[in-house]
Amino acid sequence: MPSGAEVGLIFALGFLGSFGHCAGMCGPLVLGVAWGQKHLTWGQRWRQQVGLHLGRVLTYAGVGALLGQAGSLLVAGGQLAGVGSGVRQGVTVAVGLLLIWSGWRSQVPNWLRWGWHPRGNPPQNPVLLGVLWGLIPCGFLYVAQLQAVATLNPWAGAVLLGAFGLGTVPVLLGLGLWLSRVGTERGQQLSRWAGRLTVLMGVLMLLRTDSMVDITGYGSLLLLGLALLARPLQRLWGGLRPLRRHLGVGAFVLAGLHTLHMVEHSFQWDLLGIFFLPPLPFWGIILGTLGLGLMVPLAVTSTDGWVRRLGKRWHQLHRWAIGIWFLVGAHIGLLMGARWGILGNVTFILGIILVILLRQSWWWRWWGREAWYEPADVGY
Template sequence: LAGVGSGLRQGIVIFTGLLLIWFGCWQIKPDWLPRLPILHPLQGSWHQRLSNVMSRLSSQTSWWTPLLLGGIWGFIPCGFLYAAQIKAAATSNLWMGAATMLAFGLGTMPMMLGVGISASRLSADRRSQLFRMGGWVTITIGILTLLRTDAMVDFTGHGALLLLMLALIARPVSGLWAAPLRYRRALGVGAFVLAIAHTGHMLDHTLDWNLKAISVMLPPHQLGIVTGILALVLITPAAGTSFDYMQKVLGKHWRQIHLLSIPALLLAGIHTVVIGSHYLGQLQLSWGNQARAAIVGILIIGVLLVRLRSLWSLLSLEKLYR
């Protein structure tokens, strides 16, 4: 279930990669993306109270203050810290576990002190720039996380298609389901990021960066490559203008640019069905492959129909249409 190449493992990799990208975007521009409850469980007054308590605690000069803060620091989410804690727990011995954590603390102390001292000597503007640069580094790590294994070709492709569908139905269904509209911008950009990761996988793992190999592919597969490229080209302007400033600058043209996502969805659907290994891309077709291809087609048609006001009127649900 959780072995190398398993669906669970691949799903965790995708989730982790997207999470890192989300954190990176938040570091670069905090107000660009909404806060996720799962990532920010303490919001509003609770968050403010905790911040006040930590501020007062850090200003104390008592001997026990560093000890208490150090103990609290152990609960801070950190992959390296969790790895050390798991290693310590694996010793099954109190003293060996403590020694493991002590070694981890001593090993990370030079870096922590170095970063802290260096940052204290920088101006507020420089620290802000350093913080934003850290966001770009986090985004890069997230993208690299999505590019880890061969099987990620299918996962990233399906993920991009799903996020694009959710982004396109976000506004029409907001009267029934408000969540997609709130995260529509993140859904669209997420679809673009996964599409880029999918393209990188195809170039690296499938084509081995040999573009001449496309010329010897079967015509349906060549069609799939072309439609995939066109879909990526169409959603690129939308992803590049998915922030408030560009919306103000472009005015009415902003919506026209983002409506290019509709033909992009059609092209992405053709790409998926024609070249996908679980659809019609295999040399020997099976009923399962054809059924999956039909499901993709039905989902895409469903997305297009949901966007039609006339359909909502026909079903006497026009008051719910947004």
């Protein structure tokens, strides 16, 4: 078993590190939880916050026990505990998507109207959320995990990582309880920023996975497609149209993150290497870059102020989204088509075309469903 001095040092590491690293990296998650506690009593807030950190510390202790028992190069190398762990990657994606959904919902609570009341709150289990929180990859946590591996004892590993987790509790618990008590206009401002930071935290969670290129690329295409369908599907999905600009900006953000990751990891900032690629990936990258460039003015003008300034020209400008849709589709098809096979390529092409067809009134008339179609008011 570790000595009292070792436990004290690892506790101090967690406590001192929580003022900077933990508050910055995990702060958005704490804010997101606190935002949902405005209607609760002080006792309920306390129990939920304590349950959240209890679940997190239990996960740390469990991982510490596992690391202490194994103490092998397989575990220390990251197959289970590191960023490359399949379990942690899966949990990170799930938590990231949950954070994005929760933060976005706080900004636009009526975004979805099918099978869910917009003012209802999904059931929450703070201990379970804390358990999942404890599985999120964290560079600061790996320092303590290495100490757990070195013990070669499950109980010692559990004690060390549990002590580390307890060290991070005071700052994060105090921050969560304080934020849950803030009211009036300041509280509303913090709630809005909590939602935005929660979305950002979710995006960062996705970026820490090995599959972030696919997530951001396909995610951008999905959001752009929903933005294009928001108006024609108004009568079928009324809650989608108010989010049209949010969806477009989200598509731009994901496309930008996708591009940055490719430039940094695939090309290592050697952009001249693009000109030495085979024809299909070369033109795929060129078309994707063009699509991203055309997204910039659309994202910049996606505010109420620009809508008023541009008037009808705003709708004309944002019709570029149709061309961008084809450019992004061609980008993905040229780069990924070789992996999909004939059936996959045909399905993808039909999906790209279908989105454009659903924007056409004649398509709905041809199927005898014109009553389901919402025509363009100003041409977009």
